[in-house]
Amino acid sequence: MSTTKKIAGAVLAAALGVTTLSACGGGDAKDKTAGTSDAPKSKTVTLVSHDSFNVTEAVLKEFEQQSGYTVKVLKSGDAGAALNQEILTKGSPRGDVFFGVDNTLLSRALDNGIFTPYEAKGLADVKPEYVLDKEHRVTPIDSGDICVNYDKAYFADKKIAPPQTLDDLTKPEYKNLLVVENAATSSPGLGFMLASVGKYGEEGWKDYWSKLKANGVEVVDGWEQAYNERFSGSAGGKKAKGDRPLVVSYASSPPVEVLYGEPQPAEAPTGVATGTCFRQIEFAGLLKGAKNEEGGKALVDFLISKKFQEDMPLQMFVNPVAKDAALPELFTKHGVVVEKPENVTPETIAKNREQWVKAWTALVVK
Numbered sequence: 595m596s597t598t599k600k601i602a603g604a605v606l607a608a609a610l611g612v613t614t615l616s617a618c619g620g621g622d623a624k625d626k627t628a629g630t631s632d633a634p635k636s637k638t639v640t641l642v643s644h645d646s647f648n649v650t651e652a653v654l655k656e657f658e659q660q661s662g663y664t665v666k667v668l669k670s671g672d673a674g675a676a677l678n679q680e681i682l683t684k685g686s687p688r689g690d691v692f693f694g695v696d697n698t699l700l701s702r703a704l705d706n707g708i709f710t711p712y713e714a715k716g717l718a719d720v721k722p723e724y725v726l727d728k729e730h731r732v733t734p735i736d737s738g739d740i741c742v743n744y745d746k747a748y749f750a751d752k753k754i755a756p757p758q759t760l761d762d763l764t765k766p767e768y769k770n771l772l773v774v775e776n777a778a779t780s781s782p783g784l785g786f787m788l789a790s791v792g793k794y795g796e797e798g799w800k801d802y803w804s805k806l807k808a809n810g811v812e813v814v815d816g817w818e819q820a821y822n823e824r825f826s827g828s829a830g831g832k833k834a835k836g837d838r839p840l841v842v843s844y845a846s847s848p849p850v851e852v853l854y855g856e857p858q859p860a861e862a863p864t865g866v867a868t869g870t871c872f873r874q875i876e877f878a879g880l881l882k883g884a885k886n887e888e889g890g891k892a893l894v895d896f897l898i899s900k901k902f903q904e905d906m907p908l909q910m911f912v913n914p915v916a917k918d919a920a921l922p923e924l925f926t927k928h929g930v931v932v933e934k935p936e937n938v939t940p941e942t943i944a945k946n947r948e949q950w951v952k953a954w955t956a957l958v959v960k
Contacts, residue, residue: 639663639889640689642680642881644673647693648909649902657896663889673781674699680881681706687881690890693735693897696876697726698784701944704731709879710887715895716916724875724915726940732877735897736912739845739932740785741871742772743864745827748839757840759869760793763806770810773824773838777954780816781874786842787954788943789872792936799950803958812838813959821847827864829855845871846911849928853908862928873935876912 641647647667658664666689670676673694680692684706695703703709709731717725717733724734742763744756757763763772775783790799814820822830825841828851848862855863878897880890896902903919906912913921921929 637663637889638666639691639886639893640666640668641878641893642668642670642676642687642689642692644676644694645669645671646910650905650909653901653905656901657893657899661889661892661896663886663892665893677703680708684708685883687883690881690884690886691878691893692881693878694876695732695879696781696874697940698781698788698874698943698947700726700732700877700940703879705944708882710882710884712880712891712894714891714898716898719900719917720898720915721917726875727877732879733894733898734875734915735878736876736906736910737915738874738876738912739871739935740782740789740842740874741845741932742786742867743821743825743827743841743843743847744867745825745839746863746865748826756865756867757870758867760790760802762867763811763840763870764802764809766809768809768840770812771838772806772810772840772842773812773814773820774842775817775820776813776815776959778951778959782817782820782842782844783813784947784951785872785874786870787950788938789870789936791950792872792938800953800957803954807958811958817843827851840867844911845930845932846907846913846925848930849924850911852928853924866930866932868930868932869934871932871935873932873937875915 647669654665668689670679673696676692677695677699680687681703687708692708704727711730712733713730714733717730720734724737726734742757746756749756754767757765757768762768774786777783777787787799790802793799794802812824814824820841821828821843823834824836824838825831825843826836826839827841828836828847845866845868848864848866851864852859852862878894880887880894884890898916900916900919903914903916906914907925908922913925
């Protein structure tokens with residue numbers, strides 16, 4: 595997910611700050627090398643990430659035991675802020691591997707030369723459509739779809755079919771129902787704007803947003819406010835008496851509502867408009883100047899291993915990129931498959947992102 599790219603549940607569940615995951619399982623574990631002056635530095639490998647990286651204790655411990663490395667995770671705010679810090683420290687990085695740059699920021703990272711090329715072991719098992727850098731400066735780790743979610747109960751009560759496409763959202767029956775995040779301040783907000791660019795092209799996306807504005811779209815700063823305060827379908831939104839039954843969130847949000855529901859519902863209370871989606875792909879790369887390059891390579895290999903890939907969905911609420919990684923039942927039962935998400939190439943995003951966001955702000959916010 596990338597101002598936190600990480601999918602709704604990760605925003606709820608992830609720990610913040612600097613965390614060593616030698617024995618994590620979602621909790622704060624102490625660095626096994628802390629206070630041990632004779633611990634060889636080469637046996638600690640540091641992963642720099644946004645705040646939402648997470649992995650279960652047993653999975654990480656198995657990697658540490660097999661590799662001989664202790665993993666330290668340095669969490670650095672949202673993905674954009676974390677990337678900015680690595681660009682500023684280029685050549686003298688804070689860690690060995692960076693995780694969390696996605697396809698909306700990829701060209702910026704590559705153009706700044708912060709990564710050392712490395713073709714990860716197991717890359718042949720990754721779906722080829724996710725391998726966007728042929729020089730292997732970054733390795734795809736996960737994907738997630740930014741989509742409009744809807745409150746099932748609202749539409750059932752009103753006897754209105756929920757929207758399914760971007761075009762639907764401009765129709766009069768959905769007037770004053772949609773809340774979106776600011777494209778200038780939010781990853782899902784940016785992703786949804788890019789969905790409109792992918793769908794309508796350079797010539798048509800602004801006209802689309804003019805129609806959305808005329809149809810009463812509400813804009814808020816970020817996902818937390820949109821989903822947990824304004825959206826009527828989420829647990830948080832219900833408590834906050836949110837009155838917008840349509841929200842920009844993630845395709846994985848319905849499984850999250852089931853997992854954290856109290857009591858846990860038999861069916862997700864929210865649905866996904868699969869014709870409104872933009873796919874984010876998230877990458878990891880070996881940082882140029884890494885103190886532990888060999889450990890960094892082993893860590894990148896681990897991130898695309900079947901063990902990590904199958905652990906990842908319930909830890910960060912994203913989809914694996916490995917061909918043979920199975921999704922958990924929570925995803926297969928309550929999630930959706932987005933067959934044809936909208937897409938914009940990283941190069942096109944890099945070339946136009948700033949001017950698109952300025953145009954969007956002038957059109958929709960001001």
